[in-house]
Amino acid sequence: MPATAINPMTSTDRIEKTVVLRAPRTRVWRAIANSSEFGQWFRVKFDGDFSVGKTISGKIQIPGFDHVPMEMHIESIEPESYFSYRWHPYAIEAGVDYSKEPTTLVEFRLEDAAEGTRLTILESGFDKIPAGRRAEAFRMNDNGWTSQAKAIEKYVSAS
Amino acid sequence: MSRHRNSAAPRITDAAPVFAALGDPTRARLVARLSTDGPLSISRLSEGAGVTRQAITKHLHAMDKAGLVRGSRHGREQIFELEPRRIEKARRYLDQISADWDSAINRLRSFVETDPPA
DSSP: OOOOOOOTTGGGTEEEEEEEESSOHHHHHHHHHSHHHHHHHHTEEESSOOOTTOEEEEEEOSTTOTTOEEEEEEEEEETTTEEEEEEOTTOOOTTOOOTTSOOEEEEEEEEEETTEEEEEEEEEOGGGSOHHHHHHHHHHIIIIIHHHHHHHHHHHHHO | OOOOOTTHHHHHHHSOOHHHHHHSHHHHHHHHHHHHHOSEEHHHHHTTOSSOHHHHHHHHHHHHHTTSEEEEEETTEEEEEEOHHHHHHHHHHHHHHHHHHHHHHHHHHHHHHHSOOO
16 A cells, blocks of 8 residues: 655655745845835735844735734844744634744745855744644635635736 | 634644654654555564664554554554555645745745846
8 A cells, every 4th residue: 555655754844945036146135034025925014124033923915814913033134145933834713822832943045046046945843833733724725725825826927 | 813712722732743753763764664565563563673672662552643553453463554644634734835835936036036136
């Protein structure tokens, strides 16, 4: 029987993405480290600037999720090279206090590339997220998170 | 926002920590082994595992409790097999978050690539 090939060790704990963006590092850095620019592509409206050691809140700007508050605790800002924060992944159910639950760490790493800027995004710490939360997030997804994301993508690429 | 979900606490505790169960390299290896070879006895799973049979048994029982594997008796032997549905669910959660990052990266790409550099 078969099927579920599991990559031992860390495969369940982290998500890693690497892309090359055709834009200078300064430009990419600003899009990430400036909270209002971050908000524009991430679809969230923050109430202030990113600052190390501070927690910033924002409102998700996605139809159907606009009641959802979002919080990011900024861990590190190293200009033009590294930005990291902690948050609660999929903390989207109204009425639930997520503050006592484990967070994941999200890291953005910037490097020069021939064509522009290499960006690596690493989110880790999923092993600590309670299984019940994960099931819940999955249900949420069934309720339209995916289709919302698709709609936005279409909107953005059309405009 | 009200905190009407105090019932969440016991639910989280009894919801099996699938990911934590896999966090241990021995357990991850057991899952990999069961996924390629199918149901196996404790003695087979202990072969070449580098840890004692007792340790393997303990891991398997913990994983059984977490819903990752299912044990059954065959005569004097206890056979364990994967509970793929549970693992699948955990993986789908990561797949979903991964897909969300892909969309976010696409939006970031059009944001920085269309914007004239400052």
